[in-house]
Amino acid sequence: MFTGHGGTGAAEARALGRPVLDVSASIAPFSPPEAARLAYQRAAADLDRYPPIDGFPLRQSLADSQGLDIDNVLAGGGTTEFIYLIPRTLRPGRVLGFVPTYRDYAEAARLAGCAFVPLLTVWEQRFARDLAKLDAAARAQDLVFLCNPNNPTGDILAPDVIRGFCDRRPDVTVVVDEAYVEFAGIDRSCLDSTMPRNLLVLRSPTKFYAVPGIRLGYCLGRRDLIAALLDAKEPWTVSAPALAVGLALLNYSDYEARVRDVLGREKPALECMLAAIPGLSVCPGAANFLLCRIQADAPPAADLRAACLKQGLLIRDASNFEGLDSRYFRVAVRTGEENIRMARIIRDVLTGPRDSKIACSI
Ligand SMILES: Cc1ncc(COP(=O)(O)O)c(C=O)c1O
Incomplete structure (x- = not known):
């Protein structure tokens, strides 16, 4: 069986014994219609x-x-x-x-x-x-x-x-x-x-x-x-x-408008919060996820993933994509509150905990 996909949040939560915010699979952050x-x-x-x-x-x-x-x-x-x-x-x-x-x-x-x-x-x-x-x-x-x-x-x-x-x-x-x-x-x-x-x-x-x-x-x-x-x-x-x-x-348009409306607001906000973290760069893209690059002297994505998981956040270590390396990870855009939590955990892991306000939390 082919392994190495994201979306393993349920298994990680079981192992950890508590809920995990899974941003490793890029699924819309709502219940299905x-x-x-x-x-x-x-x-x-x-x-x-x-x-x-x-x-x-x-x-x-x-x-x-x-x-x-x-x-x-x-x-x-x-x-x-x-x-x-x-x-x-x-x-x-x-x-x-x-x-x-x-x-x-x-x-x-x-x-x-x-x-x-x-x-x-x-x-x-x-x-x-x-x-x-x-x-x-x-x-x-x-x-x-x-x-x-x-x-x-x-x-x-x-x-x-x-x-x-x-x-x-x-x-x-x-x-x-x-x-x-x-x-x-x-x-x-x-x-x-x-x-x-x-x-x-x-x-x-x-x-x-x-x-x-x-x-x-x-x-x-x-x-x-x-x-x-x-x-x-x-x-x-x-x-x-x-x-x-x-x-x-098929033809379920109410839900479509809601997803686009929420993500249209939340994606730029998340991008801004992540880009404001020292040592992190974000690749803007057309989908509901963001590819991020950690600067060379910071811990690699595998370490960031492990440390975030201890805080209840599962990111996608993207180093196993051909053409990327150990500096890359991917996160899915979630709802406003979840995005702030995500950005805060990533920031604290990369730069050490500080006051709980996160830059650019628009
Ligand atoms: C680009 C891309 N194509 C296809 C798939 C598989 O999706 P499906 O659930 O339709 O099999 C994925 C899942 O992550 C994906 O990212």
Whole structure:
């Protein structure tokens, strides 16, 4: 099993014997919408039956909501299922990705027997991804993963730029992972009814709707690529509760406005509090998390993580992302009070405790 992800707060809290503020997984800081909870409970009535083998009618509803056809949509057990299914099925020459990025792309390439080619982005340019570099590096029959916005840097590419690459390079398959796109604004999605032939888009309710436990994700693209994936896909990977929750979440706009409103205020405030801590720099990004860099003479991220955990805060030591090192960690944006607590603990660990006021607590 592939390890090294964030989101281990429950296990850490059990070991510690008290609650932990888990900012290591970048999940929206709210309970899932009430409609999702009710749908989950109602699905208990279906426990004695198999769900539809392919996620129908969720595939149809999602297709309708996007102006697509059911043949353009797959539903599965999280985008994770598709990250692994796509290279395994398409058997590309190589898999390319700008690093640092989500680590499962390289792992999926390894399991599919493909080389992973990392294209390095750097802190000094705030990890901006230059697709000219990709043009130069990609060969015919390669597959590219573009995480948009990118985890862990928050860098975002405009949909036009990605589509331009797809048009220039029809010999390359492009997978755009939009696990965090709702946080950046849905207009930043590559998804529409005129998708290039070589583009696959991954979407997930996990982060924005705070439903990591349900395991649901989607893969959208042109008919022939989707047909090849459907042919290779395991049956019944969308459970009855996941199906019910997915249907309930489509068109759930009240919650969306609330998340965007709160994070629109809280993210700049958290960024400001963290950037005011001596020895810490923050990479601004388009998603609901912030990548931070500790200055060279301060304790490394692993030590910071251990010390924060003793204070009831779990951060993501980001040193295991290819292209980063022991100075990097990532935190999710939470509610105002939680963000102040988070910034205070990080500050006290890095600089020693002082009066409880934190600079820039706007
Ligand atoms: C960029 C990215 N893609 C995909 C996933 C997996 O999400 P899902 O719950 O949809 O499988 C994650 C989870 O952390 C992620 O960060």
